[in-house]
Amino acid sequence: MENNSHKSKHLPWPLLIVMGLGGVIIAALLVGMVAINVRDNKIVYVVFSVIAIILAIAVSRSDESEDKEVKSLLASYPLFIIGFTFGYIAGIDFLTQTLVLQFVVALLSFALSKIHLCRQMQLCYASVVLPLIFFSYFDHLFSGRAMKDGNIEMSCFAIIVAYMGIFAATIKDNWFASTAIGDYLKTIRFATAAVSVALLWFIHRDNTAFAIFFAIISFVIACILLRKYVTGKRLIEGYVLALLCCASTAAYPAMALPITGMLLSFWLLDYVCLVIFSAAFICGISFFYYDLQMLLINKSYLLMASGALFLLAFYYIKRVTK
Amino acid sequence: MEDSITLSGSDNLKTADAKAWLRFLQVFTLTLGSGLMLAGIIFFFAYNWELMHRFVKLGIAVALILAVFAVAIKVKMSDFTHKITLSVLCGLVGVFWAIFGQVYQTTADSYVFFLTWALCILAWVYIADFYPLWAIFIALVSMGVIPLFPDNSWFLTLLMLYGAVWTAFFIFAPKYLLNLSAPPSWFISNMFVIEFGMAVFVVCLVIFRETDMLNGGITALNLLMALVVTVATIWYSLRQKNIWLYSMLFVGALIVLECVFIKCLTHEFGGLLLHLILSTATTIGAAFAIAVQYQKWKKEKSETSTNQSVIDNGK
Numbered sequence: 355m356e357n358n359s360h361k362s363k364h365l366p367w368p369l370l371i372v373m374g375l376g377g378v379i380i381a382a383l384l385v386g387m388v389a390i391n392v393r394d395n396k397i398v399y400v401v402f403s404v405i406a407i408i409l410a411i412a413v414s415r416s417d418e419s420e421d422k423e424v425k426s427l428l429a430s431y432p433l434f435i436i437g438f439t440f441g442y443i444a445g446i447d448f449l450t451q452t453l454v455l456q457f458v459v460a461l462l463s464f465a466l467s468k469i470h471l472c473r474q475m476q477l478c479y480a481s482v483v484l485p486l487i488f489f490s491y492f493d494h495l496f497s498g499r500a501m502k503d504g505n506i507e508m509s510c511f512a513i514i515v516a517y518m519g520i521f522a523a524t525i526k527d528n529w530f531a532s533t534a535i536g537d538y539l540k541t542i543r544f545a546t547a548a549v550s551v552a553l554l555w556f557i558h559r560d561n562t563a564f565a566i567f568f569a570i571i572s573f574v575i576a577c578i579l580l581r582k583y584v585t586g587k588r589l590i591e592g593y594v595l596a597l598l599c600c601a602s603t604a605a606y607p608a609m610a611l612p613i614t615g616m617l618l619s620f621w622l623l624d625y626v627c628l629v630i631f632s633a634a635f636i637c638g639i640s641f642f643y644y645d646l647q648m649l650l651i652n653k654s655y656l657l658m659a660s661g662a663l664f665l666l667a668f669y670y671i672k673r674v675t676k
Numbered sequence: 677m678e679d680s681i682t683l684s685g686s687d688n689l690k691t692a693d694a695k696a697w698l699r700f701l702q703v704f705t706l707t708l709g710s711g712l713m714l715a716g717i718i719f720f721f722a723y724n725w726e727l728m729h730r731f732v733k734l735g736i737a738v739a740l741i742l743a744v745f746a747v748a749i750k751v752k753m754s755d756f757t758h759k760i761t762l763s764v765l766c767g768l769v770g771v772f773w774a775i776f777g778q779v780y781q782t783t784a785d786s787y788v789f790f791l792t793w794a795l796c797i798l799a800w801v802y803i804a805d806f807y808p809l810w811a812i813f814i815a816l817v818s819m820g821v822i823p824l825f826p827d828n829s830w831f832l833t834l835l836m837l838y839g840a841v842w843t844a845f846f847i848f849a850p851k852y853l854l855n856l857s858a859p860p861s862w863f864i865s866n867m868f869v870i871e872f873g874m875a876v877f878v879v880c881l882v883i884f885r886e887t888d889m890l891n892g893g894i895t896a897l898n899l900l901m902a903l904v905v906t907v908a909t910i911w912y913s914l915r916q917k918n919i920w921l922y923s924m925l926f927v928g929a930l931i932v933l934e935c936v937f938i939k940c941l942t943h944e945f946g947g948l949l950l951h952l953i954l955s956t957a958t959t960i961g962a963a964f965a966i967a968v969q970y971q972k973w974k975k976e977k978s979e980t981s982t983n984q985s986v987i988d989n990g991k
Binding site: 367368369371372373375376377379380383384386387390391424428525527579582583616620621622623643649650651653654655656657658659660661662663664665666667668671672675 | 690691692694696697698700701702704705706708709710711712713714715716717718719720722723724919920922923924926927930934944945948949951952955956958959960962963964966967970
């Protein structure tokens with residue numbers, strides 16, 4: 355679990371809002387000032403970007419005492435924004451390479467910075483930039499045709515699998531205890547969950563391979579839990595129930611991933627991620643019934659039947675655990 | 677092998693144990709089952725809606741209202757569940773009026789619908805004494821009343837006055853109305869934030885549209901009202917030691933100052949540099965003021981709670 359006792363935990367949310375708003379204004383003004391004078395001279399943007407990021411890291415390393423955190427944050431936060439924005443402007447013609455560089459810089463800044471909030475932002479930024487690299491590589495960052503591209507779908511599939519793997523790995527928090535990310539497991543989970551759910555939009559609704567893959571993962575998780583807590587005849591019944599539930603999600607990718615996420619989030623008692631995956635599941639199940647090619651009256655019978663099945667499952671669970 | 681489900685799981689404290697999983701499964705299956713069932717029933721009626729007689733349509737809504745009312749009266753439940761039931765009842769009244777409007781094609785304006793709905797549920801809202809329900813009630817009344825305001829330069833002053841009346845009602849009415857409990861902090865804070873947000877919006881509007889608004893006393897009146905709202909927000913945040921509201925004051929000030937800077941300073945290098953210096957100074961000042969006040973109030977609160985525990989132990 356996340357241990358952020360040394361830094362921003364003590365800063366109240368309203369203060370972060372004021373600093374966030376002020377930081378964005380300061381960064382925007384600085385970018386504007388440079389842009390007015392430099393115009394299209396990319397080298398200057400590169401130089402400013404490097405200087406801003408080095409300064410930001412230096413500022414965020416210098417003050418470790420709690421009372422100086424506000425001061426350090428006020429300087430480092432706008433500097434990071436400026437650094438990344440200038441970097442982006444400088445490399446707009448070589449977008450994929452620029453994004454790769456930004457990803458590396460974000461990870462480096464995370465490793466070198468000492469302010470908790472800055473490090474959280476770097477992690478979140480890195481997790482967002484990674485899929486953008488693929489989008490840019492396949493030339494769909496601004497085209498709006500990404501939904502139809504098989505390469506984008508495959509990339510999203512791979513990233514979601516990787517992110518969910520990282521999410522699941524945080525169960526073993528002792529693996530990370532001695533590393534730099536030991537204190538940021540909650541942030542990693544939040545970023546990976548949010549990005550995975552967002553990337554689900556690019557997975558086609560008939561991508562059965564994706565759905566089956568995550569349905570199997572869900573079933574494996576359910577089996578591990580059942581073996582841990584249930585024995586005897588009830589174990590077989592539990593396996594059958596889990597198989598039925600997971601098999602039903604194998605029909606639709608937008609249901610399969612959220613179920614896996616919900617199981618993992620609840621396992622870790624991470625309620626923020628549970629809310630993210632639950633919201634995705636509600637959207638997924640709504641789209642599933644909306645997409646069904648049948649009359650509204652037949653949909654209503656199907657909905658009532660599936661509702662009755664889940665209510666039966668509820669009474670069954672209640673009865674066997676009395 | 678014995679059939680069993682171990683409820684005393686050996687998990688460490690950081691992960692869900694068997695009891696938590698059981699609760700999760702129960703909540704998940706119950707929520708999903710009832711949600712799907714309810715959706716199925718709604719779709720069923722939706723499919724057959726055109727075929728139903730208008731009395732059947734209204735009858736369904738009335739039957740639901742009566743059923744929920746009977747549950748609220750007869751069934752023993754916790755205070756919170758009772759309040760939720762009354763909230764559902766208030767929602768069903770809206771459903772009834774919507775069906776009524778559709779069946780008889782009343783061609784009434786939407787604000788009449790919201791006002792009728794709000795008036796019909798007033799007694800239940802008062803009895804429930806449930807602030808989320810009060811928030812919905814205010815939204816309904818606002819959707820009914822605000823369209824009636826004249827669409828001229830007085831509109832913003834009236835809007836602020838309207839918000840101020842509601843805020844004053846919830847601050848002072850609990851002292852005089854027996855059934856009305858004191859509003860929770862989140863409720864009154866949000867009332868003030870909305871009210872103060874309107875005041876900030878008015879000031880920004882005056883800054884950017886001075887040619888339209890500088891006619892006679894209307895601008896002065898708008899600014900005066902904004903000033904009254906700001907003073908009231910400052911007074912309340914200091915009195916309640918509410919750091920959220922206190923910080924929102926600085927957010928508002930930052931927004932107003934930015935509007936002034938954008939309006940007054942040139943968009944060339946010198947202007948931007950001055951803008952940058954002023955914005956940086958404002959942000960730093962605001963952040964430090966909040967940080968200092970936060971530490972001060974936190975210290976006072978901890979001292980108060982320590983003194984209280986000493987008094988309690990003495991008893």
